[in-house]
Amino acid sequence: MVTGKKRTFVLYPSLGVGHLIPMVELAKHLLRHVHIALIAVANPPDTDAVSAAAVERLAAANPAIAFRLLPVPASPDAGADWVKRDLDTLRLANPVLRDFLLRSQPAAALILDMFCVDALDVATELGVPAYFFFASAAGDLAMFLNLPYLYPTLPPFRDMGEALVRCPGMPPVRAMDMPLTVQDRDSDWTKVRMYQFRRIPEGRGVLVNSFAWLEPRALRALGDGVCVPGRSTPRVFCVGPLVNDGSSTTGSGGRHECLAWLDAQPKRSVVFLCFGSKDACSVLIALFLYHQFY
Template sequence: MGKKTFVLYPSLGVGHLIPMVELAKHLLRHGQGVVIAVVDPPDTDAVSADAVSRLAAANPAIAFRLLPAPASPDLGAHPVKCSLDTLRLANPALRDFLRSLPAVDALLLDMFCIDALDVATELGVPAYFFFASAAGDLAVFLNMPYYYPTVPSFREMGKALVRFPGMPPIRALDMPLTVQDKESDPTKVRLYQFKRIPEARGVLVNSFDWLEPRALIALEDGVCVPGRPTPRVYCIGPLVNDGNKGNNGIGERHGCLAWLDAQPKRSVVFLCFGSKGAFSAAQLQEIACGLESSGHRFLWAARSPPEEQSQFPEPDLERLLPAGFLERTRDRGMVVKNWVPQAEVVQHEAVGAFVTHCGWNSALEAIMSGLPMICWPLYAEQGLNKVFMVEEMKIAVALEGYEEFVKAEEVDAKVRLVMETEEGKMLRERLAVAREKALEAIKEGGSSEVAFAEFLRDLEKTSSSENGECK
C-alpha cells in the first residue's frame, strides 16, 4: 500500500487541535503523509496562533498550514453557532488549499467541521471524521436528531433518565449544556451537526474496543441512526500525548515534577480541570478545605475565577484560598497557577488519584497511567463521559453536587475513598487492567492497530475505484 496524503482539519480551539496532533503522529508512525490545516479567523484570540506555533515547534515532522477565514458575521451569537459559522466561511480557503496540493487521499475532519463535507464532495475526496471523545458519546449524538424531537427539553427533565438505543440510562442534566434547551440556536446547530455525521465514509474514534463494548455494539448494530446506514466506526486509540519527558520537547522541566520526585509512590492527589476549567472563589475555598482535611498530599492546578480572569490572568492564591492554607499545607501540597504539564504529571509514579473534569484526553491519559479518577464534569460532553467512566467502564467515582457546588466534606470523602478504602483499591486494580488492555490494543496485532489497518484498506478500495487527485 503506497504512502497516502491525509489532510487533518481540526475545529477552532486548542482542545480540538491537540487530539489532531496525536492523530497526525499516529499517521506518520505508519508511514503516511500528513498536513494539518488550521483555520485562523481574525476574531480569535492569539492563543490559537500561539498554540499552533508551540505544537509545530514540538512536532517538526508535522506540516501545519494556517487557513485565513473571515470573521463570523454574527459575533454576538452563541460560541457553538459562531464556531460552525466561521468554519463554514472557511470552506473556500479549504477548497483552495486542497486544490493546491498535488494529491489528497482523504480529509480527516473534527466533528465540528461538518460543512467541510461539502468541499470533500465537490472535490471527490473521501471524508472521515476523527471523533476525539468516547464512542459512547458518538452513539448518543448520532441518535439525538431522532430522539430529541419526541421529548421535552433536557433542562426541563432535570434528573429524569434519558434512554438512547443500546446505551445506559443518562440523567437529562448530564447531557451537554449546548443541547439543554431544544429551542435554542446551539441545540439546533448541534442537531444539524449530528445529523450530518453519517454522510462521512467512516469515523475514527479515539477509544479502544475493550473499554466501550456496549457503545460499539450499538454503533455496529445500526440502532443509533434509524433509517440510514451508520458509518463504519474504527476504534484506533488511545492516542495520547506521551509526555515528551517532562518538558513538552521545549524548555525546562516543570518545577512540579521535581516536587513530585520527592513524594512517596502513589501518595499525591492531582487536581486539574482542562484549559477552560475555572471555579468561583467560594468553590476554590471548599476545594482547599476538603484537601486540607483529607490529610493527603496534593498537586493542584488552580485558575482565577471566571469573572476575574481578564483582570487577574494569574490567580492571587493568598487572597483566593483560605487564610494560612498555603503555609499549613506547604509540606504536603503544591498549588500551581494555571498550567501544569498534565501528560507528564499523570504518568508520575507519585500520583495516586486524579480529580478531573472528564475531558476525554484526560481520561485516556489517566487510563494509560493506570490512575483512578474522581469526576468533576464542567462543560461540553464531560457529564456524559462521567456516566460512562463511572457506570460502564468502572474507572472512576463522581463527586456529589458537581452540577452546582461541591462541599469540602465531599472533596475530603472522595479523596479518602480512592486513597484509603477497599473500594479505592478495587478501582486501582480495575485501572491496572484497563492500562494493560489499552497497551494491548495499540500493539502490533492489537484491536486498534487492526482497526487502523482496516481503515487504510477501506481507503485503498475507494482510491482504486475513483481517482483521489484534487484538481
C-alpha cells in the same frame, strides 16, 4: 480507510485549542504508520491569542507535521453566540479549504473534526473521501448520533431534571447532566448541534479515540446501526487511546511522575477526566466509566 502505502492525509480541526490538540495526536498516529499528515487550521481574523500561540508551539514541537493556516473571513454576525459564530466561520472557510486542497498534493482522505460538517460539501465536490475524527468516547458518539432522532420525542432536557435519557450504546444519563449546548431543544445552540450530529453519518467513516475492550456496548450499537435509525451508519474505526506520551512535559523523554502515583493506586480505583475547552463531553465519559466499573 485507505492503508497499505504512504499517503497524504489532510486533518481539519474545528476552532479552538481543544480541537487542535487531539488532531495533533492523530497526526502523530498517522506518522507512526509512515503516512504524511498535514493539519489545515482555519484562521479567522478574530482568532484568540491562546489559539495562535498553540499553533505556533505545536508546529515547533512537531516538525514532521505540516501546519497550514487558512485565512478565513470573520463571521458577519459578530454578536451571535459562539456556537453559531463558529458554524458561520467554518462555512466561510469552505472556499479557502477548497482552494487549498486543489493546490496541495492529492489527499488520500480529508479527516474532519466532528463540528466541521460543512466541509463535507468540499470533499464531495473534489471527490476526496471524508472521514470524521471523534476525539471523545465511542459512547458519546453513539449518543450524539442518536440525539437528532430521539430529542424530538422528549421535552427539553433542562425541564426533565433527573429523568433519564436513554440512547443505544450508552447507560442512562440524567437529562440535567447532558451538555449545556443541548439543554434547550428550541435554542439556536441545540439546532446547530443537531444539524452537525445529523450530518456526521454522511462521512465515509468515523475515527474514534477509543478501543474495543473499553466500550464494547457502544461499538456494538454503532456497528449494528441502531444509533441512526432509517439511514446507514458509517463504519467506526477505533484508533485510541490517542494520548500525549508526556515526553515534552518531562523535558527528557523520561517517565512522568504521575505514572508512579497511578501505579500505587488500587486496581479500578481511578477515573480519568480530560476536560475540553467548551463542551461537556468529559462528563459523559465519566458517567460511562462509572457505570462500566462500579
